[in-house]
Structure formats: structure tokens, C-alpha cells
Amino acid sequence: MEKKTVTFVAKMDEFLQNVVSQCHELGVSEDIHIEAIRVDQLPLRSISPGALVVISTNSIMPLVEPYVPQSSKIIVATRMLPYNNLRGVLEIPKGVKVLLVSDTEETAFENAELLRASGMDFDIYPYYPGADYPADIEIAVTPGEPEHVPAHIRKVVDIGSRSIDLSTWLAIYAHFNSGNFQRVTARAMQSLVYITKQLSNEIQHAHLLGKYLESIVNRIEDAVIAFDEKELIRFVNQKAIDTLNLVESQVVGASAASCLPPDFYECIQQCEENEDILVDWANKTFFFRKMHIVMEGSFLGSLLLFRKAAEIEKLEHDYRMRLYSKGLVAKYQFEDIYGESPSFQKVIQIARKIARSNSTVLLLGETGTGKELLAQAIHNASPRRREPFVGVNFAAISETLLESELFGYEEGAFTGARKGGHMGWFELAHKGTIFLDEIGDASGAIQNRLLRVLQERQIMRVGGNKVIPTDIRVIAATNQDLPRMIREGSFRADLYYRLNILPIHLPPLRSRREDIGWLIQQFVKKYSFDLRRAPFTLTSEALKAMEQYEWPGNIRELENVVEYLAHVVEEEAYVYQLPFLREAQDSPLPTDGLADECAASYSEFEKRGFLEEMVLILQNLKQGASGRYVLQEQLEETGLAMSSQQLRYRLKLLQQEELIHVGKGRQGSQISSKGEAFLTYFHVKRNGGKLT
Ligand SMILES: Nc1ncnc2c1ncn2[C@@H]1O[C@H](COP(=O)(O)OP(=O)(O)OP(=O)(O)O)[C@@H](O)[C@H]1O
Numbered sequence: 001m002e003k004k005t006v007t008f009v010a011k012m013d014e015f016l017q018n019v020v021s022q023c024h025e026l027g028v029s030e031d032i033h034i035e036a037i038r039v040d041q042l043p044l045r046s047i048s049p050g051a052l053v054v055i056s057t058n059s060i061m062p063l064v065e066p067y068v069p070q071s072s073k074i075i076v077a078t079r080m081l082p083y084n085n086l087r088g089v090l091e092i093p094k095g096v097k098v099l100l101v102s103d104t105e106e107t108a109f110e111n112a113e114l115l116r117a118s119g120m121d122f123d124i125y126p127y128y129p130g131a132d133y134p135a136d137i138e139i140a141v142t143p144g145e146p147e148h149v150p151a152h153i154r155k156v157v158d159i160g161s162r163s164i165d166l167s168t169w170l171a172i173y174a175h176f177n178s179g180n181f182q183r184v185t186a187r188a189m190q191s192l193v194y195i196t197k198q199l200s201n202e203i204q205h206a207h208l209l210g211k212y213l214e215s216i217v218n219r220i221e222d223a224v225i226a227f228d229e230k231e232l233i234r235f236v237n238q239k240a241i242d243t244l245n246l247v248e249s250q251v252v253g254a255s256a257a258s259c260l261p262p263d264f265y266e267c268i269q270q271c272e273e274n275e276d277i278l279v280d281w282a283n284k285t286f287f288f289r290k291m292h293i294v295m296e297g298s299f300l301g302s303l304l305l306f307r308k309a310a311e312i313e314k315l316e317h318d319y320r321m322r323l324y325s326k327g328l329v330a331k332y333q334f335e336d337i338y339g340e341s342p343s344f345q346k347v348i349q350i351a352r353k354i355a356r357s358n359s360t361v362l363l364l365g366e367t368g369t370g371k372e373l374l375a376q377a378i379h380n381a382s383p384r385r386r387e388p389f390v391g392v393n394f395a396a397i398s399e400t401l402l403e404s405e406l407f408g409y410e411e412g413a414f415t416g417a418r419k420g421g422h423m424g425w426f427e428l429a430h431k432g433t434i435f436l437d438e439i440g441d442a443s444g445a446i447q448n449r450l451l452r453v454l455q456e457r458q459i460m461r462v463g464g465n466k467v468i469p470t471d472i473r474v475i476a477a478t479n480q481d482l483p484r485m486i487r488e489g490s491f492r493a494d495l496y497y498r499l500n501i502l503p504i505h506l507p508p509l510r511s512r513r514e515d516i517g518w519l520i521q522q523f524v525k526k527y528s529f530d531l532r533r534a535p536f537t538l539t540s541e542a543l544k545a546m547e548q549y550e551w552p553g554n555i556r557e558l559e560n561v562v563e564y565l566a567h568v569v570e571e572e573a574y575v576y577q578l579p580f581l582r583e584a585q586d587s588p589l590p591t592d593g594l595a596d597e598c599a600a601s602y603s604e605f606e607k608r609g610f611l612e613e614m615v616l617i618l619q620n621l622k623q624g625a626s627g628r629y630v631l632q633e634q635l636e637e638t639g640l641a642m643s644s645q646q647l648r649y650r651l652k653l654l655q656q657e658e659l660i661h662v663g664k665g666r667q668g669s670q671i672s673s674k675g676e677a678f679l680t681y682f683h684v685k686r687n688g689g690k691l692t
Pocket residue numbers: 336337338339365366367368369370371372373374437477478479555556557559
């Protein structure tokens with residue numbers, strides 16, 4: 001029997017290759033022998049007798065006809081768009097302008113028509129090389145001819161070369177009277193089934209993703225409402241439903257103006273994009289933020305986030321409580337700083353202004369003039385008030401501990417370094433303020449490191465190798481004469497210039513004696529209240545004595561005197577009761593729990609890193625040293641050099657622990673009986689419990 005043969009004839013190889021692979025895909029080649037001949041090859045290759053000739057387009061009929069055998073019939077193929085990239089076409093938004101790009105005018109119009117007929121919802125403009133087209137077109141669709149797409153068009157969807165449609169295959173099978181056409185249609189359907197499956201998987205995936213996002217948005221603490229570009233509500237989360245008392249099914253898809261409470265809707269209208277505002281609604285204050293949703297340059301709607309201000313305040317409160325528990329909070333405000341004299345008021349006025357800036361502040365003034373108080377007030381009046389305030393006292397901590405405390409250390413940096421490393425004060429103060437008190441006591445090595453931190457605004461932990469950027473405001477303070485220290489070579493000039501950006505001089509109390517009476521009144525009020533007692537007054541002699549006294553310890557000393565009086569006087573304080581006019585008489589008796597107290601002092605000193613220093617000081621005092629200068633010299637001889645400020649600080653601590661008695665004026669200090677007991681305790685502990 002003569003073999004059934006189809007001969008495809010076309011101008012281009014591409015068409016022929018495409019049609020042959022379609023024959024294999026659909027199984028046509030299993031029933032019918034396939035030939036493919038280019039028009040220009042016809043003079044050399046003859047068409048098999050009796051073959052059915054299928055030409056790609058009517059326009060080549062005159063070129064083909066002369067080579068077709070008598071026994072053969074010619075039909076013209078009808079063609080369809082292949083949709084190999086159906087997804088790309090479906091992703092094109094509704095209503096946009098699309099250029100349909102083909103190589104010739106005829107195919108461009110033909111393909112545009114096919115695309116329209118297939119139900120696509122966009123505006124289609126046929127295009128072929130040299131044709132005009134609207135300038136604002138941004139998307140092109142082409143059946144396998146991307147090389148003809150105008151260069152400026154960014155998005156190109158290539159749907160693959162056109163193929164022969166089912167009606168042509170039907171005509172071929174009808175011609176040969178072949179009964180297998182059902183298989184061809186079934187296979188043609190396969191690709192659609194495949195695409196449909198793919199889409200259905202994606203729909204399922206999108207559905208899951210939607211649910212997933214919904215559950216996330218429902219879990220966030222803010223109330224969320226999403227509107228489309230026409231202000232129809234597209235989404236509300238549970239928090240929004242609860243806060244506004246909405247019924248979800250009634251609001252999703254409805255217009256915001258009609259279904260939200262009218263005064264709430266009005267608040268939304270007032271809210272500018274990306275601006276945080278506080279809005280009063282239903283007797284409550286809300287925090288509002290509106291954002292536009294823009295995708296690929298198109299405005300798709302807006303998103304509203306809102307929350308009761310009280311909830312935010314609570315969060316803030318909790319955060320502050322955490323800082324409190326770590327001791328990272330400044331408790332004083334400007335209102336807590338007393339002082340009416342014009343010179344002091346001027347200082348406060350400058351400090352208030354400085355608070356708003358971010359620059360480094362240097363507080364200068366004698367001990368007790370309120371430098372730390374002012375540093376805290378500046379922090380609390382600055383934009384950093386909600387962030388940590390970290391105070392570092394350079395006289396209060398030993399040199400060996402200071403570096404690792406300031407900058408932190410990495411695990412294994414030294415023997416005894418904590419596992420996981422340790423955060424330093426600079427790191428703790430990130431975003432907040434660090435207060436470098438008694439900066440004049442910083443050693444040369446520490447000054448070098450401080451200078452680097454101030455210059456580079458980054459730190460490196462001890463034993464670490466990575467830099468940690470920090471955003472910190474620095475407030476430094478000293479009662480020392482830094483310019484003199486620079487001249488003497490004990491303070492770095494470049495560090496001084498880095499610190500001395502906004503200097504504030506706190507006047508000593510003796511230079512503003514007019515404040516003394518008023519300050520006494522304030523402290524009398526404070527301590528009478530604290531001690532739940534009736535306020536007392538000072539006799540005119542006592543007041544006069546107070547006003548004439550030099551106050552070397554400034555306001556701290558004045559405050560201490562008033563606190564003392566609040567404990568001892570009845571209704572009036574007399575001159576003889578003023579402690580600075582009396583001899584020191586304090587000598588605490590050993591108590592039953594003396595060993596416990598010694599143990600407490602021992603661990604306190606050990607924690608601060610200067611246990612050995614305290615013991616040396618006590619031993620020197622026991623051997624007869626008394627005045628601070630003699631003591632300082634003797635300590636230096638035993639290899640312990642410290643500044644007079646550091647020594648003063650340590651003596652103060654020893655006094656607080658009742659290990660020494662500090663006399664007034666030139667009297668110096670003496671070891672107390674508790675101090676002697678402490679020395680014994682120290683030796684016993686060092687010798688594993690045995691007395692030496
Ligand atoms: N202007 C003031 N109003 C109210 N209290 C003050 C004032 N100045 C100082 N004080 C009191 O004096 C105490 C000491 O103040 P502060 O520690 O700020 O002084 P300082 O200058 O930092 O001292 P030092 O140099 O010894 O560290 C404070 O705890 C506060 O009670």
C-alpha cells in the first residue's frame with residue numbers, strides 16, 4: 001500500500017523545524033510519513049507522488065504549485081499562537097498596552113488578531129520592523145521573534161514560534177481517511193492540561209501563602225487595615241477588628257468611607273503618608289502610621305497601622321524598667337537641680353540648650369557642685385532620653401579592671417574572662433549617653449583608647465579583632481585643671497580638645513552664697529519628708545555660719561549637713577550642732593556580726609578590684625600615717641601610686657565601711673577598731689583560715 005505522506009513547504013527553516021517537532025509531539029509521525037522542504041529547495045528535491053502538500057501561507061502558492069505532482073493535493077496551514085509561555089502572558093496586567101511583534105505586517109496583524117481572539121484583556125498593537133507604535137508602550141509579546149522588539153521596551157514575553165492548529169491536523173487526517181485523530185487531539189490537550197495543573201498548583205501555593213501572611217499579620221501587635229487604590233478595604237487583621245468592633249465579612253471588599261466609624265475614617269484622611277501621628281479617637285489616643293503600597297511604579301493602595309498609645313507607653317515603661325534593673329538610667333531632671341542665683345541659672349540655661357545637641361559636653365567644677373546631676377539632666381532632656389545612661393567613674397575603679405569594663409572583652413581574652421565574653425560600658429551605652437566622670441584620673445593607656453573611640457566612634461573589645469560601631473553621646477566631667485595637666489604631660493591635649501567641645505563651668509557654692517539659704521530650705525523639705533518629721537528651721541547664727549562656711553564639698557556637703565541636722569535637731573538647729581564646726585567624734589563599736597561585716601567589705605573591695613590597695617592603705621594608717629599627702633607618699637614608696645583624687649575616693653569608701661575615722665581639716669585619718677578587725681580578717685582569709 002502506498003505510504004501516506006505529508007510534505008510541508010515553507011520559506012523559513014524555523015517553520016519547518018517547528019512543524020516537524022509538533023508532528024512528533026502529537027504522534028502524527030506514527031501514522032503519516034513527514035517531509036519538510038524549503039521553497040528554494042523545490043527545484044532540487046522532488047515532492048513524493050501522492051503526498052499531501054501543506055504550505056505555510058497562501059502567499060507562496062505560486063512558488064510551490066509548479067513542483068507539485070499531478071497526484072497531489074495542496075492545502076494551506078492555519079496557524080495558532082503556541083502559548084509555551086502562557087504564564088508570561090497571563091501575568092500582564094489587565095488594560096495595559098502591549099506591542100505584538102512579528103517579522104512582517106501580515107503576520108503581525110494575524111497574530112494580533114489571534115491574541116485578541118484568545119480572550120486576552122490587554123490593548124494589542126501589531127508591530128513589524130519599520131511600523132509606528134504608541135510611545136508609552138512598555139511590554140511586548142512576540143511569537144519567537146524577540147530580535148524585532150524595539151530596543152527601549154523593557155519587558156518582553158516570548159510565547160514561542162507559531163504552530164499549526166488543530167483544524168489543519170484534522171484536514172490532514174481527513175484527507176488520508178485516517179482514524180487516529182482522537183489521539184492527536186488528546187495529545188494537543190496534554191499541554192493545556194499541563195499548564196492548567198501548573199496554574200492550579202500555583203493557585204494553591206498562593207492560597208497557602210495568603211493564609212500564612214494572614215496569620216503573621218494577625219499575630220502582630222499593631223492593628224492593620226489595607227485599602228486598595230479605590231479605598232476599598234482589602235484586609236483587616238484581628239487587632240483592627242477588635243479595636244474598631246468590626247465584622248470582617250462586612251468590611252472586606254467594602255469602601256472604607258462606608259464601613260469604618262466616620263470619625264475614625266476622618267482621622268485616616270488626616271494622616272499623611274509615612275508620618276507617625278497621635279490621634280484621639282473614642283476617648284483614647286492612638287498612634288497612626290499610613291503607608292502607600294507601590295508595586296512596579298503603580299499605586300496599589302495604602303496600609304494603615306495603628307495602636308493605642310497606652311500600649312506603646314507600656315512597652316516603653318517595660319524597656320525603662322529593664323534599663324533600671326541594670327542601673328542604666330539617669331534619674332535626675334533639670335527640675336531636680338536647685339539654684340536660684342543668676343550665675344547658676346545661666347549655667348542651667350546653657351545646659352538646657354546643649355541638651356538638644358548631640359555634641360560632647362565637658363562639665364568642669366569642684367567636687368559636689370552637681371556635675372553628675374547635670375549630666376543626667378542633660379541626658380534626660382536630650383533626644384536620647386529613652387536610651388541608656390551609663391556612668392563611669394575613673395577614680396572609682398582600678399586600672400586593671402577599667403579597660404575591660406569600658407570596652408568589654410572577648411571570651412578567652414585573659415584568665416578568668418567570662419564565657420561568651422562581656423559587653424563593655426561603651427557597648428551598653430549604644431544609642432544613649434556615656435558619662436565619663438573624673439576623666440582627669442584616666443591613665444595614659446586609657447586616654448589613648450578613649451581618644452580612638454571618640455575619633456572613630458567605634459570600639460574593639462579587649463582580645464577581639466572586630467570593630468563595633470557605636471552611636472554614643474559623651475559627657476565628661478572633672479574637678480581637675482586639665483590645661484595644667486596637659487602642660488605637665490599627664491593629660492593628652494588632643495583628647496582634651498575632643499572633650500572640650502561644649503564646656504560648662506559649675507560654680508562652687510562659696511561663689512554663690514545667695515543660694516545657700518534657699519538650698520537649705522529645699523534640703524530641709526526633702527529630708528523632713530523622707531524622715532517623716534516636721535520641717536525645722538535654723539537659728540540666725542546657724543544660718544549665718546552656714547552662709548560663711550567655705551563648703552569645700554559644695555552642695556554635696558551642704559546636703560549632708562542638712563541630712564545630719566534632720567536626724568538630730570528638734571525644731572531649730574543651733575550653731576553648736578553644725579557638724580563642720582564640731583570635732584569628729586565617731587568611733588563605731590565592734591558588733592556581734594563583725595566578721596560578717598568584714599566579709600561584706602572584703603567582697604565589695606574585691607568586686608571593685610582594689611582589695612589589695614585598701615589593705616595597703618589600712619596598713620599604712622595602722623603604722624601611723626594620717627594626713628593624705630604623707631599617706632600618698634608612703635603608698636608610692638610601697639609601689640602603689642595613685643592620684644590624690646583616687647586616694648580621696650578610697651578613703652571615702654573606707655570611711656563608709658567604718659574601717660577608718662576621717663578627722664576634719666588637717667587631722668587626717670585613723671584606722672578604726674573595725675579596720676583593725678578587717679586587716680585580721682584579710683590575713684586569716686588569705687592564709688586559708690589560719691591566723692599568722
Ligand atoms: N544644684 C543642685 N541641686 C540639688 N542637689 C544638688 C545640686 N548639686 C549637687 N547636688 C547634690 O549633691 C550631690 C553631689 O552631686 P554630684 O555627684 O552631681 O556632684 P559632682 O560634681 O559630680 O561631684 P564629684 O566631682 O565629687 O563626683 C548630688 O547627689 C546631689 O544630691
